[in-house]
Amino acid sequence: MNMNKILLILLTICMISGCGFHLAGEGEFASELSHTHIKSASSSKELLRLLDKNLRANQINIVGIDSATALLHILNEETEKVVLTVDNDGKAREFELLLRITFDVKRQDNTILLGQQTIDLNRDFVFDKSDLLGTNEEEQELFDEMRKDAAKLIVYRLQTI
Secondary structure (H helix, E strand, C coil), X not given: CCHHHHHHHHHHHHHHHHCCCCCCCCCCCCXXXXXXXXXXXXXXXXXXXXXXXXXXXXXXXXXXXXXXXEEEEEEEEEEEEEEEEECCCCCEEEEEEEEEEEEEEEECCCCEEEEEEEEEEEEEEECCCCXXXXXXXXXXXXHHHHHHHHHHHHHHHHCCC
């Protein structure tokens, strides 16, 4: 290998590490988050499962409320379906699916670690009146994808603590 190639490789490695690049799942978190309890009254089980999975992948222990050093409280999860376009008969043709999740993070003594945060996600989809079952399944899959994205975004925001 000639010297220019070696120099180029070393320069690239230095630039990548210098810009803060790291592999997914290797984020740094505050020590207060090491034993976190996820609290929610109204969230879907799917969102809670995804949060649990993503946090554990980042070496955050999900524990009961009594042994928690931090409380991740999912305050609200809202879904909405909005008509975007209609066909010539006035029937809905295209929809926008909306997912809004509001959460905060506090210490066990209610000291705020991360104030109330809101994540808004949306997806568009076309209603196929000839395939009602497939359309309903597609709608559910899109909501599941948005929950997956929301769980990742919550984890990213926890890295700011």
